[in-house]
Amino acid sequence: MSNSRKTTRILNNMKSYASKPANVITVIFFIILLATVCFPLLSLVRDAFTVHFGEIRDVGKPLGSFTLYHWHTLLFDTLYDYSILTFWRPLLNSFSMAVISCIVAVGFGGAVAWFITRSDIPGKKFLSTIFVFPYIMPSWSIAMFWENFFKNTQIVACYNQMGMLESITGICVPEWVLYGFFPCAMCLGIHYAPFAYLLIGGILRNMDANLEEAATVLKASRFKILRRITLPIVTPALISTVLLVFSSSISSYTVPAFLNKNGSFSTISTTMRSLFNTAAMQGQGFVVAIVLLIFSVVILTLNNKMTGKRKSFTTISGKSGQVSLVKLGKARKPITAVIMIISVFFAIVPLVSFALESLLEVPGDYSTISLYYWLTTDTLEDRVFGSSQGILRNPTIWSALGRSLLVSFAVALISGTFGILIGYACARKRGSKLARWVSNMAFFPYLIPAMSFGAVYLSVSFLPAFSFLRSSVLLLIIVGGIKFLPFASRSGANAMMQVSGEIEEAAFVIGVPWWKRMARILFPIQKASFISGYLLPFISCMRELSLFVLLAAPGSIITVVLQDFEVNGLTQISNGINFLIIMIVLLVQFITNKLTGASIDKGIGG
């Protein structure tokens, strides 16, 4: 074959490759994700092995040179038990906290999912609505509520403030119930229970009910069906849920940050935060970030190993509409009562408690209700960054809230749109290697703990070429956009898979251009799913703290401001801000749901 013909053929091949939008999208996103996911990861690894400005003296090497000092010090320094206190013990703490919270989340969320999908428990609609509240609230809300509820005059660490329990019953719980391991694990478990409920419930709802009926007809008992049929079939989803909850809990920053006021319980992420805040220890902070990352990668691999292969099965099929519900009989009332009470307690009572706390001039004293902390122009506290007037008069709070809304909106726009495009490309190019890479890379940020992800971008912003990003809103938008991409790309891919290619091809053959096919055919068909792909990043971003805590300038976004007030003891204001955030999130979710039918459970997409 002559050379010119060869070139022509290659050119023609490229042309036909580029003429398919799915190909172009795949290539573009491959490059974008390489830059936004892989490159920062490399930069993180580099930072764990180099000398930073503040460390020159300790390491004794010039700035930027290679060193194993961070690893050695953090992992093996025995002087004053340094590595045990700053690394091994926090790691163990985080690990056991994650295990307990997994058990609570999957046990409680899974049980509720089963009751709602498979039994004749009353009030299903109400229950499924309020049960997801704790997940919609910021992750520290339950922690904050826990503190509001259990704090008492016997405990010094909470400034001897009176909490709800004490003021109602006079009971003072011991300190270990209020701060430390137990409350952290419980709060995380309760926060992630709705998540487990959404995932497991989704699987149960989609699971072919005939599989269980077939066992009923063959005379298997209810319990046996659960043990031998239902559980094994939902096991892959169960394992995924466990692993995802585990990886989220182990790296949780906000809950331990709120419930460690007595300093007794350090976790790997609170340690990481304080390492990053110390100039001479940033390198060690990056080491911790890498360790957390390794955890996540191991978890991802485990997940793929366990759910893959021979026994993997799609559970979606058939006439699942005709589920015969288990009759709870005599147990119906007590079970309903227990589930209702717990759900309401953790869904509605926190809201009341936040509102109430923000109105008490003297914490715990319900006779001092006033709007003082909302309306005052007095300076309440000097240590707080920016101004510290009442919530509604405070320019720092208002501008931070505005910035938060802006960031969340931009993040939702980026990750939602990217998610749809990636979903489209992956669904159309199913089986191609590049598409698989893109879809894996788009999912990867999910597994990187939020704070490590922040650390990754922190290390990028330290590079001279990217120094303009440091502490900027743009950086927050990029970080958020990539971090929340997994939700959007998953729901995008799921939605696209459900639309058969023929529907698009029917428009293609009559010459409808690609953008029009997307806008006029594909988007309207899966509107609810796609909008959920925008909604979930918005909500997640609005209430996010861990991801931004290393990156955001003081006073820049509302969650950072909230934490600043909280750690300085102005709990009325932090409660008030939290109440505001939750109200905004619930309102956005409610309006979107009413207008478009989108909802966060569709976004998570079982």
Add this chain to the structure above:
Amino acid sequence: MPEIVLEHVTKCFGKFVAVDDLNLTIEDRDFITLLGPSGCGKTTTLRMIAGLETPTKGRITIGDTVVFDSEEGIDISPAKRDIGFLFQNYALWPHMTVYDNIAFGLENLKWPKDKIESRVREMLGMLRIEQFEKRYPSELSGGQQQRVAIARTLAPSPKVLFMDEPLSNLDAKLRLEMRSELKRLHVDTDSTFVYVTHDQMEAMALATKICLMNKGILQQYDPPLTVYDRPANLFVADFVGNPTMNFFPVKASRKDSRSFAFHMLGRDLVFTGEKDIAEEASDAVIGVRPEFITLGEGAFSGVVYTTLPSGMETTVRIRAGEDFVTAVIFGSVDFSHSLEMPFGIKGNSILLFDKASGKMLSMGTVSEA
């Protein structure tokens, strides 16, 4: 023995009535097909008998046991009804091997291990799936999965076997094969079969009795040939038979106790019933099966509209003025388009329906006035 009796069984989903006041008796060792268009309530009926769906009203008896009675509040679990159920999508447990799928039901009956093993082997052999014993369902083809599902259902030797469109997911060839195997199984197992299908050919071929339903209401419950020859009403006549029956709406006037005169296809004709017809039928419909149309000779004239040869037989559609007439002739012919074609109506199986009620009034002959 397990005679199944349904009395006034009704099932509503909200306001929608899926099954309306159904009365049905299924004799022991019958092979009943529940036939009807989709959404007619046949699957719901089957699931109610099996106990997977709770009727809104009525009473169901299997053998000597009342398994459901809305008034007495009896509702026996499907596990205690001693039945087998074959699902449309097979519902094989994806996490169990073929062997485990079949053995599961026997384990629940607390059979000893060696008996379970020999029974499973027997079933594997009977359905010719021995080589798949260790495989998972996802590694089998549709037909193989189907066999596993049948083996699983038959293993505990249920006295009554319910099947919900079990062949609809198979390709045409395999479906024919499995159809004959099912019929053979019915003879071999000595059980009562209740079978749901929307395929009238399948119903005709398999059943000892067809229960035809539409919109939740029982239309006819008779042996297949009775349903075919003497459909109870227009719906049944139209639903059963392929190609469908020819219907001619006519204005009829009574001639004597058993005959009516009317104008049809451009001729004055007389319908004579096999016996006296009590009902009046001024607005009537004459129904003629395609096989009772003779081609090439006869009183009527028309032109060929289409010819559809299918090898063994040929369906010919003829245009006669405003009307279309479908005829079936044996063998393969291909008439040219627009050919002049005289045709006639033969035999004594012509049907007379009342147009308003749809009821079949009489079978008889059609002749020139």
